[in-house]
Amino acid sequence: MAADPKNSAELLLVAFFPPFLRADLEKEYVLHDLFNADDPEALLAEVGPRIRGIVAGGMKGPDAELINRLENLEIISSFSVGFDATDVVAAQKRGVIVTHTPDVLTDDVADLGMAFIIMAPRRIAEAERHLRAGKWKQARMDLGTNVRGKKLGIVGLGRVGSALAKRAEGFGLDIGFHDIVEKDVPYRRYPDLLSLAEDSDILFVSCQGGESTRNLINAEVFDALGPKGFLVNVARGTIVDEDALVAALQDKRIAGAAVDVFRDEPNAPEALMATENIVMTPHIASSTHETRRAMADLVLANLRAHFAGEPVPTPVPDQR
Ligand code: 8YV
Numbered sequence: 438m439a440a441d442p443k444n445s446a447e448l449l450l451v452a453f454f455p456p457f458l459r460a461d462l463e464k465e466y467v468l469h470d471l472f473n474a475d476d477p478e479a480l481l482a483e484v485g486p487r488i489r490g491i492v493a494g495g496m497k498g499p500d501a502e503l504i505n506r507l508e509n510l511e512i513i514s515s516f517s518v519g520f521d522a523t524d525v526v527a528a529q530k531r532g533v534i535v536t537h538t539p540d541v542l543t544d545d546v547a548d549l550g551m552a553f554i555i556m557a558p559r560r561i562a563e564a565e566r567h568l569r570a571g572k573w574k575q576a577r578m579d580l581g582t583n584v585r586g587k588k589l590g591i592v593g594l595g596r597v598g599s600a601l602a603k604r605a606e607g608f609g610l611d612i613g614f615h616d617i618v619e620k621d622v623p624y625r626r627y628p629d630l631l632s633l634a635e636d637s638d639i640l641f642v643s644c645q646g647g648e649s650t651r652n653l654i655n656a657e658v659f660d661a662l663g664p665k666g667f668l669v670n671v672a673r674g675t676i677v678d679e680d681a682l683v684a685a686l687q688d689k690r691i692a693g694a695a696v697d698v699f700r701d702e703p704n705a706p707e708a709l710m711a712t713e714n715i716v717m718t719p720h721i722a723s724s725t726h727e728t729r730r731a732m733a734d735l736v737l738a739n740l741r742a743h744f745a746g747e748p749v750p751t752p753v754p755d756q757r
Pocket of ligand 1: 452517720
């Protein structure tokens with residue numbers, strides 16, 4: 438049953454969402470789809486003053502201009518743990534609540550990360566391409582590299598980094614990390630990113646996105662990682678200088694990479710597409726039936742709590 442337009446809050450959708458989330462939202466709220474609008478300006482002019490909530494995504498969220506234009510905006514509920522696509526500071530300055538979906542996706546993201554840590558050194562994607570292209574009879578593939586006993590450097594030991602470390606222990610990796618926060622863990626802590634990269638065979642990126650980490654993984658880091666090193670990124674495309682990654686892979690200044698995220702999603706650069714020694718997936722780390730359902734439930738729970746006048750379950754901490 439659709440929501441009663443007289444009594445329901447009106448929400449603006451600013452990203453792509455799975456049909457089951459849209460259907461659930463529609464039962465309780467009046468929705469306006471800015472993401473798919475033919476004329477976004479006309480839509481905003483018409484419904485802007487009535488909008489009380491925004492539903493955002495990890496790749497697409499409202500900027501300061503949109504936030505400040507919606508004078509009756511109360512809440513932004515993001516279908517993501519990462520909140521770098523939303524201008525959280527602009528929202529919080531205005532007293533607009535921002536919520537996200539932490540914890541429920543940690544295991545899936547760490548699982549893909551672990552798969553990548555095996556896939557890149559063992560050349561699994563390359564091997565599959567070799568087989569499908571009918572090359573098996575003509576030529577044997579070059580050997581891969583095993584991971585047992587190799588040094589894993591985790592950049593950002595938060596929820597995903599910690600879950601990944603647990604998995605990596607099972608595969609016999611020797612774990613080090615760099616984090617701006619002190620952690621009580623049995624892994625080696627490195628005071629800076631370069632010393633971690635220098636001492637790692639595989640560098641795993643699991644820090645926050647946004648301006649503070651833009652191009653953190655750059656040419657200097659690739660050179661520190663070295664020609665036998667692998668980069669794995671399941672966090673945000675903006676953290677890696679993509680041009681430097683292309684150059685490092687092409688010049689074999691690193692051995693390989695596996696990435697789920699890109700600078701300009703949903704586009705992956707042609708130069709990476711044409712490179713053999715990289716595994717690429719289209720931002721699927723949290724894309725399972727179970728996790729996307731749990732993320733949707735959190736989006737709904739945050740909106741429900743807010744419109745019932747209760748504290749929201751998973752607010753984004755104050756970023757001001
Ligand atoms: C989603 C994500 O792919 O949670 C995040 O931060 O990037 C992913 O889980 C994205 O939010 C879907 O909109």
